[in-house]
Amino acid sequence: MLKVKAGDLDRMGLLFQRYHRQLYGFLYHMTYQREAAEDMVQQVFYKMLKYRHNFTGSGEFIHWMYAIARNVLKDQGKRKKLAMAASSVEDMADWIPGSTNIEEQLERKQAAQGLQQAMGRLSEDEREILSLSRFQELKHQEIAQILNISEGAVKVRVHRAMCQLKEIYTKVER
DSSP: OHHHHTTOTTHHHHHHHHHHHHHHHHHHHHHOOHHHHHHHHHHHHHHHHHTGGGOOSSSOHHHHHHHHHHHHHHHHTTTSOOOOOTTHHHHHHTTSOOOSOHHHHHHHHHHHHHHHHHHHHSOHHHHHHHIIIIISOOOHHHHHHHHTSOHHHHHHHHHHHHHHHHHHHHHHHO
């Protein structure tokens, strides 16, 4: 990013190649809308290019990128609770262990629907912290820097969000 800041704009393509999937995953798990997430990824990279002069290089690039992504979410009003697209159920089914047996595939799909519904009922903050920790697989220290909170606060929030998700999920499954 420092090279982009210095005027080597061709390096922005390399950053896009490295980070667009990760960024898309975060934005998708916040909105559950594929097209909206794709549009927001483009907006994030546009803003990174537009505001490249603000990148100091004192922190990690990924933290700056996620800060911009969070602002894009706020700007677009996408942090509000959104109806989840039915197609995202198949994506969530991949996280639930199973085999190629038809019955087990159906069970996986039903479990994924329950998980998706439960995720949709979480608060925006809970969904965000779970998206960063579980889906993006960021370390607590990295999440703390992105959210500008202590590492201990991240651990507590992740734990509480997981407990809340479990509680909601068990109610959905009944």
